Amino acid sequence: MRLTEEEQDMLAGKSGEVPRIALAHQVAVGEFFGAADFVPVSQAHIMADTESLGEAGVAWLEMLAAVKGGRRRVRIPTITDPRGTDFSQSVLLGHTRKMLGLEERTIAAFVKLGVMLTDTCINYQTVQPATRGEHVAFGDTGVVIYSNSVCGARSNFEGGPSALAAGLTGRTPRYGFHLDAHRRATLKVRVDFTPQRLDEWGALGGVIGRLAGNYWAVPVIEGIESAPTSDALKHFGAAMASYGSSALFHLVGLTPEAQRLSDVADASIPAHVVTRADVEALIGATRKDGGVDVVVFSAPQLSLLEMRDLAESCDGRKFRVPMLAVTSPQVKPDADRMGYTRMIESAGGTVLSGMCFYQSYAREIAEANGWKRLATNSAKMVNILGGYGYVPMLASMQACLDAAESGRLA
Amino acid sequence: MNTTTGPRVFVARHAMGRAVEGIALVAKDGFSARYDLDRIQGVFSRPTHRLAGKSYLDRVLVLDTAKGGVASAWMLNEMRSRGVMPLALILNTVNPIIAQGAAFGDLPLMAGFDGDITALIADGARVRVDPAAHSLTLMASP
Numbered sequence: 001m002r003l004t005e006e007e008q009d010m011l012a013g014k015s016g017e018v019p020r021i022a023l024a025h026q027v028a029v030g031e032f033f034g035a036a037d038f039v040p041v042s043q044a045h046i047m048a049d050t051e052s053l054g055e056a057g058v059a060w061l062e063m064l065a066a067v068k069g070g071r072r073r074v075r076i077p078t079i080t081d082p083r084g085t086d087f088s089q090s091v092l093l094g095h096t097r098k099m100l101g102l103e104e105r106t107i108a109a110f111v112k113l114g115v116m117l118t119d120t121c122i123n124y125q126t127v128q129p130a131t132r133g134e135h136v137a138f139g140d141t142g143v144v145i146y147s148n149s150v151c152g153a154r155s156n157f158e159g160g161p162s163a164l165a166a167g168l169t170g171r172t173p174r175y176g177f178h179l180d181a182h183r184r185a186t187l188k189v190r191v192d193f194t195p196q197r198l199d200e201w202g203a204l205g206g207v208i209g210r211l212a213g214n215y216w217a218v219p220v221i222e223g224i225e226s227a228p229t230s231d232a233l234k235h236f237g238a239a240m241a242s243y244g245s246s247a248l249f250h251l252v253g254l255t256p257e258a259q260r261l262s263d264v265a266d267a268s269i270p271a272h273v274v275t276r277a278d279v280e281a282l283i284g285a286t287r288k289d290g291g292v293d294v295v296v297f298s299a300p301q302l303s304l305l306e307m308r309d310l311a312e313s314c315d316g317r318k319f320r321v322p323m324l325a326v327t328s329p330q331v332k333p334d335a336d337r338m339g340y341t342r343m344i345e346s347a348g349g350t351v352l353s354g355m356c357f358y359q360s361y362a363r364e365i366a367e368a369n370g371w372k373r374l375a376t377n378s379a380k381m382v383n384i385l386g387g388y389g390y391v392p393m394l395a396s397m398q399a400c401l402d403a404a405e406s407g408r409l410a
Numbered sequence: 411m412n413t414t415t416g417p418r419v420f421v422a423r424h425a426m427g428r429a430v431e432g433i434a435l436v437a438k439d440g441f442s443a444r445y446d447l448d449r450i451q452g453v454f455s456r457p458t459h460r461l462a463g464k465s466y467l468d469r470v471l472v473l474d475t476a477k478g479g480v481a482s483a484w485m486l487n488e489m490r491s492r493g494v495m496p497l498a499l500i501l502n503t504v505n506p507i508i509a510q511g512a513a514f515g516d517l518p519l520m521a522g523f524d525g526d527i528t529a530l531i532a533d534g535a536r537v538r539v540d541p542a543a544h545s546l547t548l549m550a551s552p
Contacts, residue, residue, distance in 0.1 A: 025510075025513055025514065028426060028513040029506070029509050029510050029513050031426075032424050032425070032426045032509045033424065033506070033509065034424075047479075047480045047481065047483075047484075048484070049481075051481075052444070052481040052484040052485050052488070053484045053488065054484070054485075054487075054488030054491065054492075055488075055491065056488050056490070056491030056492075057484045057487060060487070139480045139483075140479070140480060141478075141479045141480060156506045157480055157505060157506045157507050158480070158506070158510070159481075159482065159483020159484065159506070159507045159510040159511060160480065160484045161484065161487075161510060162483060162506070162510040176506060213475065214475045214476075214503045214505070215475075215476065215503070215505035215506070216503065241479070242479065245440075245476060245477050245478060359481075383445070383478075384444065384445055384479070386445075386456055386457060386458065387444070387445045387448075387455050387456040387459075388455075
């Protein structure tokens with residue numbers, strides 16, 4: 001990679017050990033992908049739940065935070081993805097003292113490094129969305145695909161160590177979706193209907209993600225009849241990223257880089273058709289006979305508007321099985337103030353904030369609570385939780401709430 | 411049992427890490443540390459994964475593509491710290507997360523071959539991974 005004088009000094013340790021470690025990691029990744037140089041970034045977003053970090057990752061953060069001399073704090077606004085617990089609900093979740101200890105140590109290390117503990121995977125709805133052409137270093141695949149596609153920003157998937165490195169150096173290797181060439185569509189998808197419910201938007205994203213198949217594939221989609229809401233595209237993108245490892249999509253006439261198909265696509269790219277039946281098949285394949293142990297709304301965290309819809313749908317209900325609604329620390333105070341938390345809790349539900357269900361020791365939560373059969377309206381969560389031993393089932397918000405009352409998903 | 415008469419070498423466009431040699435565990439399926447693995451037991455745990463129930467410990471994993479979320483960037487290092495780790499990871503296509511995780515977790519990684527590497531390497535074959543030379547050598551077929 002071509003390094004500036006400042007970067008050469010950083011790599012030589014002239015700015016201190018922390019920036020040296022960070023830049024050396026970034027050079028290794030950049031050279032793997034053939035990056036020509038670095039690009040300055042304006043924000044970084046770190047996924048760092050402690051189930052992922054483990055003792056080793058936490059100790060590494062503490063090592064960085066304990067370095068004496070040189071520059072140790074991040075150079076750009078650097079925020080966090082959900083934590084691995086909601087400390088106020090850790091008993092309900094069955095989180096152990098050891099898990100909480102790892103979380104506390106991680107938080108302490110991040111504070112010393114100057115990281116802002118926003119604990120959210122919907123920063124584009126609650127903190128500050130990136131703008132068109134803005135180069136950023138975001139973690140959480142849902143954040144990246146939304147920022148790239150809906151906002152027109154430029155980010156690769158930046159895992160925790162790389163996102164922190166970007167925060168510490170203020171730059172990231174220039175490859176992938178920082179480059180114009182990789183933002184062109186590689187497949188064209190025509191859909192024959194426009195989803196209405198969030199679970200349908202997620203399922204459509206999942207179908208297209210499977211079609212795309214890998215990180216470098218960029219679908220351009222035609223046939224969406226009207227402008228989707230931010231929550232719809234949140235579920236759509238998060239599921240596409242989850243099922244396909246996709247980081248960018250274009251909606252013709254709707255997303256900023258694809259006002260016309262020809263803006264992003266050559267005529268020769270492969271074309272596919274996705275039907276309502278394809279979406280219903282993805283949903284149907286998740287449905288199993290029998291009861292439901294827990295209902296979860298999460299992944300991504302719920303926006304204030306989703307909290308409102310959920311709260312109003314809880315009116316008059318009494319849940320027999322646990323119902324968890326997970327939101328961000330930015331939304332939770334508004335949900336409290338506007339009465340949504342009380343409405344959900346009055347029906348027997350629980351509102352959690354600052355975590356995300358699958359990032360919070362999902363396997364251990366299942367074992368502690370006897371939860372296996374899970375209903376949700378998040379296609380992303382359905383795709384993830386199978387590997388954690390759950391039987392996850394995808395359904396509408398209303399159907400999930402019915403299941404929380406009856407114990408069965410109709 | 412089939413044996414080869416001479417080593418066959420496959421060249422990767424992307425490579426990083428140490429040279430290693432071991433037995434390949436092969437499937438035309440994806441890889442995500444969070445989605446696919448029971449990292450405590452060291453086995454593939456996603457029921458629908460083609461390697462479900464199989465141990466990845468000290469195997470050269472030969473798979474199709476990197477899948478899923480960003481957690482693998484931390485998890486490969488965590489797996490390394492407990493010694494419950496594959497020997498190397500070979501993919502047709504890679505995403506940044508796996509590359510970042512391999513760099514952070516000291517996992518030899520190669521990706522991008524002429525041809526489908528999951529069809530070119532048989533499950534159980536003995537292979538040598540040499541990232542510095544960008545080469546994957548088939549030492550012996552199963």
